[in-house]
Amino acid sequence: xxxxxVPIKRKLTTVIMLTSSVVLLLTAAVFISYEVITLRGNxxxxxxxxxxxxxxxxxxxxSFDDEKxxxxxxxxxxxxxxxxxxxxxxxxxxxxxxxxxxxxxxxFPPSPGKIxxxxxxxxxxxxxxxxxxxxxxxxxxxxxxxxxxxQRFRLYAGLAFLVLIGSSVVAYFLSHWLQKSISQPxxxxxxxxxxxSINKDYLVRAQKYGNDELGVFTDAFNDMxxxxxxxxxxxxxxxxxxxxxxxxxxxxxxxxxNLNAExxxxxxxxxxxxxxxxxxxxxxxxxxxxxxxxxxxxxxxFAQILDEEAQTSVPPELRQYITKIRQGAQNMGHLVDDLLNxxxxxxxxxxxxxxxxxxxxxxxxxxxxxxxxxREVEWRIAPLPTVPGDPGLIKQIFVNLISNAVKYxxxxxxxxxxxxQEMADGQLAVFVRDNGVGFNMKYADKLFGVxxxxxxxxxxxxxxxxxxxxxxxxxxxxxxxxxxxxxxxxATFHFTLPGMYNE
Amino acid sequence: xxxxxxILLVEDNPNxxxxxxLALKRHNFANNIxxxxxxxxxxxxxxxxxxxxxRTFDSPPKVxxxxxxxxxxxxxxVLRAIKNDPRTKAVPVVVMTSSRQQKDMIEGYQLGVNSxxxxxxNFADFQEIIxxxxxxxxxxxxxxPADAFK
Numbered sequence: 001x002x003x004x005x006v007p008i009k010r011k012l013t014t015v016i017m018l019t020s021s022v023v024l025l026l027t028a029a030v031f032i033s034y035e036v037i038t039l040r041g042n043x044x045x046x047x048x049x050x051x052x053x054x055x056x057x058x059x060x061x062x063s064f065d066d067e068k069x070x071x072x073x074x075x076x077x078x079x080x081x082x083x084x085x086x087x088x089x090x091x092x093x094x095x096x097x098x099x100x101x102x103x104x105x106x107x108f109p110p111s112p113g114k115i116x117x118x119x120x121x122x123x124x125x126x127x128x129x130x131x132x133x134x135x136x137x138x139x140x141x142x143x144x145x146x147x148x149x150x151q152r153f154r155l156y157a158g159l160a161f162l163v164l165i166g167s168s169v170v171a172y173f174l175s176h177w178l179q180k181s182i183s184q185p186x187x188x189x190x191x192x193x194x195x196x197s198i199n200k201d202y203l204v205r206a207q208k209y210g211n212d213e214l215g216v217f218t219d220a221f222n223d224m225x226x227x228x229x230x231x232x233x234x235x236x237x238x239x240x241x242x243x244x245x246x247x248x249x250x251x252x253x254x255x256x257x258n259l260n261a262e263x264x265x266x267x268x269x270x271x272x273x274x275x276x277x278x279x280x281x282x283x284x285x286x287x288x289x290x291x292x293x294x295x296x297x298x299x300x301x302f303a304q305i306l307d308e309e310a311q312t313s314v315p316p317e318l319r320q321y322i323t324k325i326r327q328g329a330q331n332m333g334h335l336v337d338d339l340l341n342x343x344x345x346x347x348x349x350x351x352x353x354x355x356x357x358x359x360x361x362x363x364x365x366x367x368x369x370x371x372x373x374x375r376e377v378e379w380r381i382a383p384l385p386t387v388p389g390d391p392g393l394i395k396q397i398f399v400n401l402i403s404n405a406v407k408y409x410x411x412x413x414x415x416x417x418x419x420x421q422e423m424a425d426g427q428l429a430v431f432v433r434d435n436g437v438g439f440n441m442k443y444a445d446k447l448f449g450v451x452x453x454x455x456x457x458x459x460x461x462x463x464x465x466x467x468x469x470x471x472x473x474x475x476x477x478x479x480x481x482x483x484x485x486x487x488x489x490x491a492t493f494h495f496t497l498p499g500m501y502n503e
Numbered sequence: 504x505x506x507x508x509x510i511l512l513v514e515d516n517p518n519x520x521x522x523x524x525l526a527l528k529r530h531n532f533a534n535n536i537x538x539x540x541x542x543x544x545x546x547x548x549x550x551x552x553x554x555x556x557x558r559t560f561d562s563p564p565k566v567x568x569x570x571x572x573x574x575x576x577x578x579x580x581v582l583r584a585i586k587n588d589p590r591t592k593a594v595p596v597v598v599m600t601s602s603r604q605q606k607d608m609i610e611g612y613q614l615g616v617n618s619x620x621x622x623x624x625n626f627a628d629f630q631e632i633i634x635x636x637x638x639x640x641x642x643x644x645x646x647x648p649a650d651a652f653k
Contacts, residue, residue, distance in 0.1 A: 282606075290572055290602040293624060297601065298518040301626035305525070333624035340603060 016175030028160035051128035070097030112139035202229035338465035357384035382420035409436030532637035542576025
């Protein structure tokens with residue numbers, strides 16, 4: 001029988017019953033065995049004592065082979081009820097006398113057996129020597145009936161059985177009553193655990209029955225339930241919060257998406273607007289380029305023709321006005337060109353490719369030399385780095401910076417213009433230096449503003465757009481430009497362009 | 504008198520027309536000039552139609568001086584028409600304009616213009632350019648043979 005799947009109640013009862021039954025059985029067995037052994041011992045001793053007495057009295061009868069005396073002595077055994085048979089044998093084994101006298105001799109052993117005691121069936125048989133002066137005269141035989149003894153054993157056994165039954169019944173009820181104190185808390189715990197696991201109800205508590213280990217176990221179990229309940233509550237709360245957060249984030253996501261869509265739409269409309277404005281601007285610069293230059297050309301041309309034709313008829317002091325008209329037209333022409341250059345920076349596609357600055361500088365200087373006429377300029381051109389950029393725009397930087405250097409060093413008899421590279425704040429930089437008139441550094445921040453000039457037009461012609469254009473080109477390339485100058489000593493323009501390198 | 508037209512001048516602005524003619528005259532290139540005052544007139548002349556139907560394709564001008572900003576049909580359209588037709592494709596066209604628009608320069612060159620000149624503001628410079636132009640296209644340059652205009 002596998003006890004594992006039996007309910008604990010029955011298990012406990014079974015264990016108690018089995019234990020008590022085994023104990024009872026063992027006790028009964030020991031008790032009965034003891035009884036049997038002592039009884040047998042007593043029987044043997046008793047039989048031998050009787051045999052000794054009878055044997056002592058039988059010496060004469062045997063010595064004289066006197067049957068009558070023998071029978072007489074044996075008949076005294078009548079008083080001893082347990083002796084059922086007795087007989088006397090002579091030395092040569094012949095039966096001399098027997099008791100009870102009425103029984104036929106065939107009921108007795110025909111000859112004496114071996115000296116000793118022997119249990120045979122329901123009787124005890126004793127062969128005892130009859131001796132005188134250590135000389136054996138014959139043998140005495142006694143047979144004791146053991147039936148009453150066995151009767152008594154049966155009674156014992158019956159009593160033991162009754163005790164076993166009775167004690168089993170008592171044990172059953174006792175165990176039934178006792179096992180409750182063990183099984184009840186366990187069953188209660190099991191029921192509670194079942195309720196918890198089925199209903200997920202962490203508020204139920206197991207009843208506590210005592211302060212034994214099961215009580216401790218119940219307390220611990222209840223404690224555990226309390227903790228689980230708290231954690232469950234916390235978990236639920238967190239879950240709620242998480243759901244809320246999730247909802248909020250979903251709402252936020254939706255909002256972000258809406259905002260993004262809105263933003264995209266706005267960007268698109270702005271881009272379209274910008275595109276339109278850019279187109280307008282292009283149309284505007286086109287008309288500036290074309291329509292503003294055309295009348296200037298006409299003014300200049302007709303003024304020149306007038307000048308030529310009026311050479312003889314107009315007095316020289318009036319002719320200087322014609323010169324001023326032409327100068328004005330040409331200045332305005334330069335201004336228009338410079339402004340167009342400035343407005344072109346950053347519009348249209350910017351190309352980016354490596355440009356060897358020395359080549360650009362050589363080209364620019366060659367162009368400027370043609371305008372220098374008889375002026376002497378000492379050029380000091382050091383090896384320059386290579387820079388990734390837009391070739392047209394990068395060239396414009398050098399056109400403007402070098403023509404500035406040429407212009408503002410005009411008063412110098414020995415004008416020196418120097419181009420080279422240096423390290424500035426850990427970055428490779430290029431500089432353009434002249435020994436011209438320079439300027440006061442307190443105006444340095446105004447230098448790069450459109451139309452800002454530090455010199456009067458009579459001193460140095462110019463439109464005030466060139467350096468603004470240079471700065472815009474450099475900024476467009478994510479570079480930086482700065483200037484150092486001193487009045488009367490010249491100016492140095494420095495600039496960095498990202499990605500400049502020496503080959 | 505040999506009246507074969509050597510220069511077709513396409514110019515709508517009367518001032519520019521006067522100044523260009525003056526500059527050409529000063530360098531003796533003004534004898535065989537035909538002036539068109541808009542793109543349509545220029546195309547009528549070059550494609551021998553309308554008032555010019557008596558002309559033939561095999562005797563085109565030695566050079567066309569073409570302004571870009573023109574009424575009716577603008578200069579780039581005229582250039583496109585010339586360079587897209589095998590009968591006029593070989594006619595040298597020099598664009599002369601006030602504008603320095605890169606867009607126009609790019610389109611002009613892509614259409615196959617032979618030269619692109621921005622009129623300088625200084626009249627003396629302009630006259631020098633006209634002199635060089637006339638000298639180059641009328642004297643130095645070998646005009647295309649008649650078979651080139653088919």
